[in-house]
Amino acid sequence: MGKALEKGLGNLPLYHQLEVILKERINNGEFKNGDIFPCERELIKEYGVSRITVRQALANLRSSGLVEAYPGIGTVVVKDKIDEKLSSVKSFSEEMKEHGMIMKTKESKCSFVVPPSEISDELGIERGEKCFLLERVKCADALPVVYSTTYISNKWNLEYDEGLYDNSLYEYLRREKDIVITGAKDTFEAVAADKDIAKLLGVRVASPLLKRTRISYVNKREIFEYTLCWYRADKYKYTVEL
Structure with a gap:
């Protein structure tokens, strides 16, 4: 199932695995405050998961206050308040x-x-x-x-x-x-x-x-x-x- 199972997180639901990996990419500075986050299509291709899995992972990131979706722009990293x-x-x-x-x-x-x-x-x-x-x-x-x-x-x-x-x-x-x-x-x-x-x-x-x-x-x-x-x-x- 792609990269989501390469981090030793196989016992977690796929959306949770993806959420953990994406959080790590934000926290380690790969995506900085204000950066445009990969879109659903890019994440589906990169991790080999379904659209439902990607959407749930992104929804959890929004709930955590790490990203926000803006019409006409996309998903933006908003980690640092x-x-x-x-x-x-x-x-x-x-x-x-x-x-x-x-x-x-x-x-x-x-x-x-x-x-x-x-x-x-x-x-x-x-x-x-x-x-x-x-x-x-x-x-x-x-x-x-x-x-x-x-x-x-x-x-x-x-x-x-x-x-x-x-x-x-x-x-x-x-x-x-x-x-x-x-x-x-x-x-x-x-x-x-x-x-x-x-x-x-x-x-x-x-x-x-x-x-x-x-x-x-x-x-x-x-x-x-x-x-x-x-x-x-x-x-x-x-x-x-x-």
Whole structure:
């Protein structure tokens, strides 16, 4: 039955044998993060197994978080997640710079909206009053990683110019507005991607996401922003060291 029986794994089901071998090829660096994985047809030919066996092995690799299937691209190795350690308040751009990754804003849109009442209350504005809204999709090494919506009171007089916010919002605030974020409260929860967010991040509907709600402060605990971020769970994780 081909290479799957050449590794001393003959007592395991064929799909499990193939899964073990493919994991080894990923873990030993033969396939690196971001590489296109062999397609079903190539694996069938290489290992002499059935399509059902290959599909089950690949399904298990996806469940393990080692690969992900992308329409129009194929199966991609996603072994290495961005591991962000919570130690200080940083923007996504600053996080990616520290990881040596190239950050790019794929989409950026600003507007003035009436936020939900709970956000109005957090920002300290009247219910029904409009505030500044910044929506962005950001990529790490060309792959969409996070979609964010940032609500900011109009008292901070941010410019209505989408191009100004392509890079780090916090860096822009420090440089142009002399506004320094001095603290933040982050809340994390696991959610499933709805149709709109799935499209923005290039994932399937109901794919697992990490949702972060951030309230940041300036001066002496004066609230500056209310931000909601949806991170792809296959590409991002947070580590807290206590």
